[in-house]
Amino acid sequence: MDQSTIEKLKDIVGPNYVADKDYDLIAYSRAWSYEGPLQPDVIVVPGSTEAVSQVMKLANEVGTPVTVRAGGTTTTGMALPRHGGIVLDLNRMNTIYGIDEDAQAITMQAGTTVYGLIKYIEQRGWKIPWLPEFGGGVTIGGWTAFNGVGAGGSIYGRVGDFIIGLQVVLPTGEIVRTGSASFKGARQFTRYLGTGPDLTGLYLNSLGVSGVMTEVTMRVYPIPEALDCISFGFDTSEDAQEGMKKLIRANIAYGITCVDDEMFKTIGLPPPAPWVVQFFAEGWKEEVEFRIGKARQIIAEAGFGNELPSNTIKMLWGGARGTSLRSKPPKRYFCVGCFHSMDTTAEVFNVYNRVGEKYGMNRGMLWWTCQTYANAFPVYVYDELNDGPEAAAQATKEVREGWTAAGAVPDYPGPNPDCTPNIVPEYLAFWGRIKNALDPNCVMHRGQSPVVE
Template sequence: MLAKEVKEKLIKIVGLENVEDSPVERLVYSYDATPQFQALPDAVVSPRNTKEVAEIVKICNEYNIPIVPRGSGTNLCAGTCPTEGGIVLLFKHMNSILEIDEENLTVTVQPGVITLDMIRAVEEKGLFYPPDPSSLKISTMGGNINENSGGLRGLKYGVTGDYVLALEVVLANGEVIRTGGKLAKDVAGYDLTRLMVGSEGTLGIVTEATCKLIPKPESKQTMLALYQDIEAAAQTVSSIIANKVIPTTLEFLDQPTLKVVEAHAQIGLPTDVQAVLLIEQDGPSEVVKREMEKMHALCEQGQAISVQIAESEDEAEALRTARRSALSALARLKPTTILEDATVPRSEIANMVKVINEIAEKYELTICTFGHAGDGNLHPTCLTDIRNHEEIERVEKAFAEIFEKAIALGGTITGEHGVGVMKAPYLERKLGEAGMAAMKAIKEALDPNHIMNPGKVFAKDCRKRVVVSR
């Protein structure tokens, strides 16, 4: 619990109604979308503007109180789990779209804006914000920025970080800085914008962001290719890229995922095939038509047993929604769903899918795989039960092997979910000792008292995935 003195100071800043520390409130914010991580915060504080954030941070810096910034808590790396207690900083009041600038093609938002609300608002103006994490209906822009979220359109358009032009950030010392601008180019010093994006709230607190928009693509087509051979599907992914077609979306779902998604969504997905590719292209209609034909041919050459183009936008949207629901659908099957997002170079997708299946077999686990195959970003998802300690041991070993293999193939331990607490024990395998030391030096430089989302990104001694609540 917060010291009485601290609580009073916080109330003075944000008002009594915005400092909550009842047992219920603390419990509600003791976890996020990541299974098996839970820890009680000391209080939940909801600032109304940047000035209040800066004042709160100054107090936390003075009293050494951890701050965990939180949007909707949809992240999958326990990035918003208050593992060291302290304050959960909630952005429920700072949730406005401040401006859509149609001359400069930018949108400026507060961190608490729901991603989909912003996407809809810019699309009404004929503009387009491509990053679309599967959680976009509930995730916030602040969360997307902190995690550098990806999404289904990442293959062609890139991820959140590729669209953030400018940030307002409260640093650990309570100073407010502004990085970048409504600028296509800016090399005035180090790229603090990109350093902050994806830093998971460990370097500063984002209080405003200006993002790049692009003209909305004129047209879009969606296609489903069915495979009886998983590796043939993965091979098609590599072959499309190598043939110099970059579709908007190139998603992979294996049979176990298909089955649960269909049971959940009931839109007539085929459940008798080993894998499907969900392929989309957008842009000028002539180009979309031509490239869809090219990909159609490549799928067939790659042993697809059937390739169908969605006949309407409703049908296409149903397919996308089904894909986005994969995790929720899988999560219903077993008490515990552990999902990873190891990422490999696109050319290694077929290898990676093969390795995941071999590892699942070796450790006798149910691992369903889906994900952004075109990005090399797969989400092998293990359906298990945390109470079965013996099985969990095997799950640990299996994922450690998956990470090893991803890194050996030139990949990384996380493509879009972030490190958080969950993947912190594995980060050094990707970065090496010197890389870790460089990142720690930056953390130390900007947050010497370790108040900014402590315990995230950098692992403690413990290598266990499951944190005991404090």
């Protein structure tokens, strides 16, 4: 990148927030995934939407690609610059603008961490729809761009289902609001309007290719009187699938999650059952008691599965799951995810186990319902020092192939050769036309969109 562009970037965001030394580029060359190193030419850390807009205009002017990064925790490597250029680090943009209690909505800058958001709203008696299960660096912008999930998805679905509107900087630099605030004089209270199709949707699951989200408005709820759970053990993945299907159809769950015995072994706890299903209920105290009792009755009547001791869930929450992945000697882990219908659950579980066994990897299944379907997001432990990233990459490929064959939809990264052939051509062409119209110079996450750029 030429020096005059660097100087212009410094003028936009301030000299302290442009980093282009060799060691800066190294620091940004990896993300959560096993991919990389992939270096940018420069890192820019903007503090405002207006600054992001000016950076995008400059990027178009000089034709340099822009990759957005915040927590860097997309497990598919989307925070890595595949063609150099600018990495736009949004971590400075972490202001929470407050709760609109009437609209039950909160607006914040996209670099706000999810746990920072939770802390802020819990202190004020509010909650976000889900109980997230990930590390502290994840931002609301990243969670939205990934359209993520958490426990609580049975009733609330995915993050995108509760996004009311966004402020986005288009790839060409214009600043746009989606949601009801796109109508003059209206504030953010609903996402869908009679004024046109849902443009917020262009940014959910976009992983950055449609532009830069700078503000997010999300629905929030008062903290319920009670939240409780009950755990059930199942001997086979097929039994777990059938048990969970019955629980979902009863329409009484706040969330249903599933972990396996491999997870317990990986974190050093005795497995209470091969498959452990947790059923969460929230609401008024009596309501929660009723729902828990109903879940207990459903599994008892099913004739398979058994209730586990009440401390089963406590072993997993509160830190054990995350911190105990610290192994000696230290190891890394990678995640691979998919969304699937309930009747493919057992096969999704079986593929995960087959690949894990083949490569001899410690692992753990993480699985949540999203209303009537599900998200599997297992972790595999690997040693990058002694084994390198190759085994992780190969295992990921094989898991995705197995899941695709089962009818699940893996969370492919961008232009992955495993991905593009499986997208229906007409859909790909439709998306390509939109992408090209939005981003005529193909600056956003160049090389990461599945469409021809």
